[in-house]
Amino acid sequence: NAGVTQTPKFRILKIGQSMTLQCTQDMNHNYMYWYRQDPGMGLKLIYYSVGAGITDKGEVPNGYNVSRSTTEDFPLRLELAAPSQTSVYFCASEGGQGFATEAFFGQGTRLTVV
């Protein structure tokens, strides 16, 4: 039972480069989320999706894009990496019975932009 799987675990990007953080869940959850965690801070919501084909912005969406073509996958795209995007990124999924069932988190992707 894999749960939520994120790849890669670590990545170093140069300023201006692009990359996609992958997230896959095998729990058939409708709701998926991307959060970022800056040092010494709590997690902040970047984007979320309530189902395939539906995405919406969270608290800190600038510089990111997402898509949700399937229930399982929710990739996060960084188009022009900036040092301010150095962070740990967490993907999460939730069953989506309204809200507030337990959210399951991936292991995180540590991204450094230099």
Next chain:
Amino acid sequence: AQKVTQAQTEISVVEKEDVTLDCVYETRDTTYYLFWYKQPPSGELVFLIRRNSFDEQNEISGRYSWNFQKSTSSFNFTITASQVVDSAVYFCALTSGSSNTGKLIFGQGTTLQVKP
């Protein structure tokens, strides 16, 4: 606006001591949910508890207990007889009925260090 405040940035205790982690929240919604997550040094987030706004009963799970008080907008977490393995960052989080999506508002986290 919704907000979660964990005023204690870092706490250090000696093993077997009891420790309480504070969490104060703000929301205008009458329906909301509160969570605690643990983030050990390995980095993953581990779900500990969920409590809805209509259930003010305190909860105990082994050495862990939670005190939910709507009158003071607090949802405090106590570890009894702490152990070194309890060393981690602990996050309190909130989601409310108005969003209806389970989006979480996290506090800044409290780093707990338990020394042997």
